[in-house]
Amino acid sequence: MSIDATDRRIIAATQGGLPLVPEPYAAIAAELGLSVATLCDRLHAMQERDVIRRIAAAPNHYALGMVANGMSVWDVEDAAVAALGMRVGALDFVSHCYERPRALPDWPYNLFAMIHAESRAEVEEKRGRIAALLGAACRGHDILYSTRILKKTGLRLRPEGDT
Secondary structure (H helix, E strand, C coil): CCCCHHHHHHHHHHCCCCCCCCCCCHHHHHCCCCCCHHHHHHHHHHHHHHCCCCCCCCCCCCCEEEEEEEEEEECCCCCCCCHHHHHHHHCCCCEEECCCECCCCCCCCCCCEEEECCCHHHHHHHHHHHHHHHHHHHEEEEEEECCCEEEEEECCCCCCCCC
């Protein structure tokens, strides 16, 4: 998985986040001396080569008023977990949803879904909606409430020349 100097410059210019302007790709392209089409083509090509996984917003849920956040964990039948996980992940109040191996006998859960809400009562209501969606394929569940914000950052390139 190799990148050329232009790809490295694009990653360096975007790894800290996109600028909060009406046309962020135009601003980055101008900064790098590229056309917007070239910038977008290169970002897409890096995604195709798995150099970068995704470009997505990472909002601060607390700043948006979503102060009651909980990781819901579910024990879902293995044959149904992939399809049901896609449905849970599509819910507008779930920021991320993924499958993980169980750690039996202590941890029977294989589906994780982060729920964001303004109150714990609202989180519980939303957890009920997930439980209804999972139906009989769900054998158990729990929720782990957030108690503090952890710093969220993706991979960062070292400046060229650093070892």
